[in-house]
Each structure stands twice: as C-alpha cells, then as structure tokens.
Amino acid sequence: HRHHFARQDLTQSLIMIQPILYSYSFYGPPEPVLLDSSSILADRILLMDTFFQIVIYLGETVAQWRNAGYHDMPEYENFKQLLQAPLDDAQEILQNRFPMPRYINTEHGGSQARFLLSKVNPSQTHNNLYNWGQESGAPILTDDVSLQVFMDHLKKLAVSTAS
Template structure:
C-alpha cells in the first residue's frame, strides 16, 4: 500500500496520464502489475552476484551499481566510486576485466527487460548525485531525509530531500489507526 500511494496510479499525474497508466495496469499480467506498483531493485557489486536490494535509500552505496525496474522506466545507477573509475577508463584496461564485466552486467540485464516489454520503458543511466538520479530516488523509501539524525544515515548512501513519510512512519501510523477505537 505504501508503494501504491506513491505510484503513478494515484499520485503526481494528470487525469489523462492516470487513465493511461491504469489501463496498462489492467492489461498486464500479475507479475508486471506488481512491478508497476512496487519496482524491483537489483544490486551489483564485486563481492557478490546480482542480488535483490531493499527499495530504500540505504541500498545506495558508492561501490555498487543498482538496476531499478519500475516497468515504465529502467534505471542503471552507478555509485560515486564506480562512476569515478568508469570516468577514468579503468574498464578499458586489461588488468581490470572484472570491473568491465561489473559495468556491463546491468546493461545486459536492462536490455533483456526492455526487449520483452511493451510499451518500451525509458532507459536512464545515471550516477550518484547526478541530475538523472532523481528517477531512482523518487522510487526509494526515504528512510534517511534531511531531518534524520546523523547516526541514522548509512555512510556512502544518500539523503533524500523530502517531506514524504518513510515506510516505518507509514506502518506506525497504520498500526495506530488499527488499534484506535
């Protein structure tokens, strides 16, 4: 319910766009409909194969690549360290083949997603703290915001500048409503 209220089906679109998105929701399979409401996030790192990650700002790390599948948008997000190494051309050096494979893996997975989907989703390739990172940040749970205590922020992750409630606050509010008489 938390992700549904933040999705394009309920929030931040014109009536025409909302009708279009709801028509596609009704047309698609259950699996695709779930991805429309709650996007999937994969994490790529040197230490492990691609693994599902929490749809939370704490999933952002300087040494990770994230692949977000939000059905209508596919985002490849490079952490700060990964982006710096890519910009320095490490992936073109023979001694850094593992890094080149790490950079290529989310692109291959994104192409598999894009080729199987209609309408074709927008592919966004971005870096941490870049302007296009907003496509990822808009879908993440804002567990660390500008008013979070410094000890609550995970080092290397991002802080989302929003007044929107986090999943934890949302669940606490639902619990209070459920036990009220």
C-alpha cells in the same frame, strides 16, 4: 497507465505497483534489494525496473572509477564486467517488454538520478541522517516520512483509546 495495467500478467502488474531494484557489486551475483534509500551505496550499481522506466544508477565510487577509465585497463577486467552486467540485463528487458520502457543511465549526483530517488523509501533523510551512527545509503532530500515512521504512527493510532 491503467490500460497497460489491465492488459499485463500478474508479474508485470506487480512491477508497476512496486518497482524492482537489483544491486550489482563485486561481492556476488546481482541480488534484489529493498526499494529503500539504504540500498543506495557508493560501491554498487543499481538497476530499477518500474515497468515504464529502466534506470541504471552508478554509486559514487563506481562512477568515479568509470570516469577515471579503469574499465578500459586490462587489469580491471572484473570492473568492466560489473559495468556491463546491468546493461545486458536492461537490454533483455527492453527487448522483451511492450510498451518499450524509457531507458535511463545515470550516476550519483546526475540529473537523471531523480527517477531512482523519487521511488525509494526515504528511510534516511536530511532530518535523521545523524541518528544512524554509520553511513549506509544515501540521504534523500524530502519532506515525506519514511515507511517506518508511517507504520509507527499507524500502530500508535491503532492502540490508542478514542475519546
């Protein structure tokens, strides 16, 4: 990976360091979202670009609608377009990038979802799921601390007196 990092331009190198996550929904055009577990919502499709992998992740509700065949019904043409949009964007990335990234298409609960779940910040884990009050995002089963917990601990160490 070091060789590819040194040979790419700044934008591509930054994608290697911090992957890009796009959210597709009925509420508007695709938008970049935080690389955080709170971005994993049931009614969204996510496209993650890590430079070496392109992951398309269907939220739980979207996957159920697709499995029920709603995208094949003429009255749900907008849902068909929603499913097609990340595929078109991923295809464009795959055609223009060298080396060609690994393409992964998965859904909530799928075995390949681990590629997305391993990259997001675990702001919601099995330990603090009930502290949130409202359900937003997917809990991540991990022993890692979230970025917020790390930053809070770092602030506490920075202002404490060393004895």
